[in-house]
Structure formats: structure tokens, C-alpha cells
Amino acid sequence: MKSIEELKKIREQTLKNINLRKEDGGDTTRIVVGMATCGIAAGARPVLAACVDEVSKRSLAHVSVTQTGCIGVCRLEPIVEIFVPGEEKVTYVKMDEEKARRVIHEHIVNHKVVTELTIGANE
Amino acid sequence: MKDLSLSVLDIAMNSVKAKASLIEITLANDGKTLSVRIADNGCGMDADFLARVTDPFTTTRDTRRVGMGIPLFKLAAEQAGGTFAITSEPGRGTDLMAAFAVDHMDRPPLGDMAATVATLIQGSPDIDFVYRHTAPCGEASLDTRELRQALDGVPLNEPEVLQWIQENLDEEERMIAL
Ligand SMILES: Nc1ncnc2c1ncn2[C@@H]1O[C@H](COP(=O)(O)OP(=O)(O)OP(=O)(O)O)[C@@H](O)[C@H]1O
Ligand SMILES: [Mg+2]
Numbered sequence: 001m002k003s004i005e006e007l008k009k010i011r012e013q014t015l016k017n018i019n020l021r022k023e024d025g026g027d028t029t030r031i032v033v034g035m036a037t038c039g040i041a042a043g044a045r046p047v048l049a050a051c052v053d054e055v056s057k058r059s060l061a062h063v064s065v066t067q068t069g070c071i072g073v074c075r076l077e078p079i080v081e082i083f084v085p086g087e088e089k090v091t092y093v094k095m096d097e098e099k100a101r102r103v104i105h106e107h108i109v110n111h112k113v114v115t116e117l118t119i120g121a122n123e
Numbered sequence: 124m125k126d127l128s129l130s131v132l133d134i135a136m137n138s139v140k141a142k143a144s145l146i147e148i149t150l151a152n153d154g155k156t157l158s159v160r161i162a163d164n165g166c167g168m169d170a171d172f173l174a175r176v177t178d179p180f181t182t183t184r185d186t187r188r189v190g191m192g193i194p195l196f197k198l199a200a201e202q203a204g205g206t207f208a209i210t211s212e213p214g215r216g217t218d219l220m221a222a223f224a225v226d227h228m229d230r231p232p233l234g235d236m237a238a239t240v241a242t243l244i245q246g247s248p249d250i251d252f253v254y255r256h257t258a259p260c261g262e263a264s265l266d267t268r269e270l271r272q273a274l275d276g277v278p279l280n281e282p283e284v285l286q287w288i289q290e291n292l293d294e295e296e297r298m299i300a301l
Contacts, residue, residue, distance in 0.1 A: 004269070004270075004273045006287065007270065007273045007274065007284070007287055008273055010283050010284060010287055011273065011274050011275065011277045011284075013283065014277050014281045014283055014284065015277055017281075018277065018281070035132075035136055035242075035246065036133075036136070036184070036192075037133050037190075037191045037192045037195065038191070040124070040129055040132055040133045040136075041124055041125075041129070041133075045129065045132060045238060045239070045242050046238075048242060048245070049238065049241075049242070052245060052282060052285065053282075055282075056282035056283075065245070066246070067242075067245070067246035069136075069140065069184065069186070070184055070186040070187060071186065072186035072187065074187065
């Protein structure tokens with residue numbers, strides 16, 4: 001380990017962000033990535049990393065990125081599901097890093113579903 | 124699976140699903156053999172289930188009838204002149220080991236272990252992960268119990284923390300990859 005001191009500094013900065021997030025409340029939009037064998041083999045790990053990175057870079061305070069098991073349509077993996085509070089779930093299929101960043105930009109930031117990447121357009 | 128780091132991620136996801144609170148990932152390369160071990164203290168499996176677990180038709184998933192993770196990992200080891208072993212006990216946990224002949228043509232490359240460890244921590248910030256990779260020219264390691272202490276209440280899956288974890292571990296991995 002290079003330096004635990006460095007980690008302690010990160011802790012101080014992060015603590016401020018966490019408290020800010022707590023103060024302004026708000027419902028959470030969830031990004032869920034399928035991480036069973038089918039997902040991992042098809043490339044879910046970099047898709048998840050892209051989601052985490054994009055949410056953090058854009059400072060999207062009320063967006064969580066979580067992992068789940070097999071979503072049930074293995075041939076369309078990697079699959080990403082988006083749950084916006086009060087809206088119906090949208091399932092994106094055959095994802096890669098670039099598509100994941102695009103979905104976060106268009107769907108989550110601009111509130112416009114990327115229809116061509118959804119399961120409905122790919123079955 | 125394209126590389127060993129993806130297999131490790133996949134097998135460790137079984138441990139996460141088994142509600143483990145501690146998952147140990149140990150890679151040991153003595154120059155001849157690379158052994159990969161994933162041990163957890165999760166729910167475990169009974170003897171009857173364990174005897175069938177390397178069969179692709181053994182799964183407790185309800186989304187499909189096949190469970191590919193363990194059979195694929197076993198196959199990967201055996202195709203690379205290696206061995207596979209698994210032990211498990213209900214209520215105590217599971218210990219799985221695959222060994223690969225380092226110079227075998229069909230040995231999958233190691234892949235990005237730092238990304239795998241960071242991915243596991245991202246998905247399960249409350250589980251403790253102990254990672255240790257020993258190679259002929261050194262060692263890379265990480266223990267979330269130590270990090271947790273330094274973070275004092277800040278979750279391990281904060282993006283800045285994850286980034287630090289991945290960068291540090293990757294640097295250590297690079298040092299021993301020579
Ligand atoms: N570490 C573990 N602890 C307890 N049970 C396990 C563990 N690993 C595997 N199992 C059991 O063995 C079954 C088969 O595992 P395997 O990884 O081969 O397939 P799967 O996880 O069901 O599906 P897939 O890996 O294809 O996504 C699992 O469904 C689970 O019931
Ligand atoms: Mg599995």
C-alpha cells in the first residue's frame with residue numbers, strides 16, 4: 001500500500017460530499033448492472049466501471065450504481081437497468097462503456113430514453 | 124472467460140450471494156504453478172449439492188436452469204494442465220482452488236486483478252475482502268479491514284476511495300508482473 005495517509009486525506013474530502021448529499025435529500029435514480037457469469041463474460045465489468053466513473057465525474061448526487069445477478073436474457077448481456085423514481089424501468093442491452101456513458105448522459109441527465117439501445121428495440 | 128481476473132470476479136460473486144462477510148482471494152505463483160483460491164465464510168453447501176456443483180445443470184438461480192461459473196472455472200484449469208478442488212460446509216463456508224501450469228499454452232492471462240477487486244468492493248462495501256497475490260518477484264495485497272479503519276465511517280464504495288484502491292493495487296500488480 002502506497003500510503004494510508006493519502007487515504008485519510010481522501011476521507012476528509014469525501015466526508016464533506018457525503019454531508020452535502022444528506023442535506024439536500026431527494027429520491028435516488030438507480031443504475032443496476034447484471035453481474036452473473038453471463039454478464040461478466042460479455043463485458044459487464046468495464047460497463048459497471050464506466051457507470052461509476054460517469055456518475056462521479058458528473059457529480060450526479062442522487063444516482064446510485066449497484067450490481068445484480070442474472071437478469072434472465074443472457075444473450076443480450078451486458079444489461080443495464082435504469083430506475084428513475086416515478087417512471088417505468090428501462091432495460092438497456094448489449095452495453096459497452098461508450099453506450100453506458102451515452103445512456104447516463106441522455107437518459108439520466110437529459111431525461112430522454114435512448115430507445116435504440118433498449119431491450120424492446122433489440123429483441 | 125477471457126482472463127483469470129474475470130473468473131475470480133465471477134467465483135467471488137458466488138461468495139457474495141452466499142452472504143459471506145469475509146472473502147479471501149489468494150493468488151500464488153511460484154514460477155511453475157499459479158494457484159487461485161477463493162475462500163468465504165458464507166452459507167456453504169451440503170455434501171450432496173457439493174458433489175453436483177461442477178455440473179452445469181446445478182444452480183439455485185431462478186432465471187435459468189444452468190449455472191456456468193464453477194464448471195467454466197474448473198474447465199479452464201483442466202485445459203491448462205491444472206487441477207481444481209472445492210470444499211464446503213453448510214454454515215461455515217466454501218473454499219475453492221484452481222491451479223494452472225504457468226507456461227501452458229492454454230492458460231488464460233491474469234487480466235486486471237485491481238479492477239476485479241475494485242468491482243467487488245463497489246458492489247459489496249460491507250463485505251471484507253482480503254486479497255493477496257504472491258509472485259516470484261514480490262507481492263501485491265489489500266485488506267479492506269485495514270482500509271475501513273483508516274476511513275473511519277466513510278464507505279469503501281465512495282468513488283474517490285474506489286479509485287484510490289484500484290490505482291494502488293494496480294501499481295502493486297505492475298511491480299510484480301515483471
Ligand atoms: N461460495 C458458495 N457458497 C455457497 N453456495 C455456492 C457457492 N458457490 C456456488 N454455490 C452454489 O452453487 C450453484 C452453482 O454455482 P455456479 O457459479 O456454477 O452457477 P450460478 O452461480 O448458479 O450461475 P452463474 O455462475 O452461471 O451465473 C449456485 O447457484 C449456488 O447455489
Ligand atoms: Mg456463479
